[in-house]
Amino acid sequence: MRRKTTRSKPIIRRKPRKKTAFFSGKLLRYSIIGFFVLLFLGVGYHYRDGFLYYLGFKSYKLRYEQAEAKRISDVRNYQVLENHKGKAIGLDVSEYQGEIDWTLVKNIENNYPLEFVLIRATAGNDREDIQFRKNWLAAKKRKMIRGAYHYYRPNENSLEQARIFIKTVQLQKGDLPPVLDIEKLPKEQSLDSLKKGLKRWLKAVEAHYKVKPIIYTGEKYYDDFLKEDFSEYLFWIANYNFYREKIGEDWLFWQFTEKASVSGIKGNVDVNIFNGDVEQLRFITIE
Template structure:
């Protein structure tokens, strides 16, 4: 039998733990990374400055060119719409409006009427509605109120909110139902039922038939067949190939990029398919 020998185990000295706190190590590593990035940025600073200034200038030039083309289109359409009345529509997205400066478009075409968003869905009065509603009247603008319809919310509750919020007076435009989206939780048939309920309840309360606002494609695809003969339509279409209002449209929103004194940012502009006498006839109580 072979002799079995045993070896004494080798004792290893324990590793010394770092005395530097973990957060301090992480901070040092992050500092080194930032220093390295800063060094690279310094070395290539001229190239980077040239690149970013070039991109900025290019974008500014493109934006200026787009604005110039938009302004030319607006002026062209307004010129061709001689005799028809011009108006705008606003909501809280325009912020606080200086109504005493809201006079005209392109400093040449007077603003005769304004549509003001009153409510959205079943629980959302517009934050600036009451202020805008009163101010428009004070400026002797013909005013109209519109409701932004949410397809997935109860139509009767939406109508009741609008009725609670909007008090129409003689000379105001009929109420407007703004429908732009398709439902996510119901069928198209259910959507149409809801729209009819809103329209019927609002018409019964105010004694005047509401106007429907929507995009032209939405109108053609979903509303024309069942609503086209019974309701007046306010159509949004920004197509560059269209430069005059179509006969079947009561109002045409042809741009969202106009500049108007007293309002910050861009504004929607609309053309009424008629003259002052016809617009007066459309108002409540006439």
């Protein structure tokens, strides 16, 4: 008879637990970060007056640079106005100028009377400028020659854009012809489609008011895209460059600055020169 052999269980020896060090790796990192934070706060507090002086200096420097740029712009504006003595000077405004105190809108540089104003009426196919009606009535009361313009959005239906302008603007005797403002290229259509849309707007507006509209755009946009295909229209051109000192011979209006200061208007405003005197300007208004 065989004896049963019993296998003894292997003895498992557990390793003794290491005592947790007071400064474990994670705790050490937090302690170092905390030390530097306290050091930074302490240094900042100690030198608080110096930091405030430095920040104030930087702020002053920024204000100085902005003021210097404004002075340079003012010098250029004055020179352009001097080069165009005898020509009619005017503004163009929109809701971006906020509420205007029209009783104070009289001249620019305290020397050149403001004879006309072009006012944004609509934008795209659904947007009326929130200040248009106030500005439109106030300009009439102020006895300035007034005109209304539409900001054209290339990717929206041109006839719908014409309809909202016609619905919003009631032109009267003595007002300037309607203006189409085109500044951007389309993202969702070809250049040919853009030109067709512009012509549809122009034709629809001309049919309603019985007068050919004016086109506003930048000089490069005019040269590159509009000059040839829209040669039967008169143009209002924007160019703020210092090299441009006189109005183009074939321009009706020149928007020569966007950084003018005028009493009654907060912030900067655009100023324009008409390529003729006040009597010639009245000659192109609606009869």
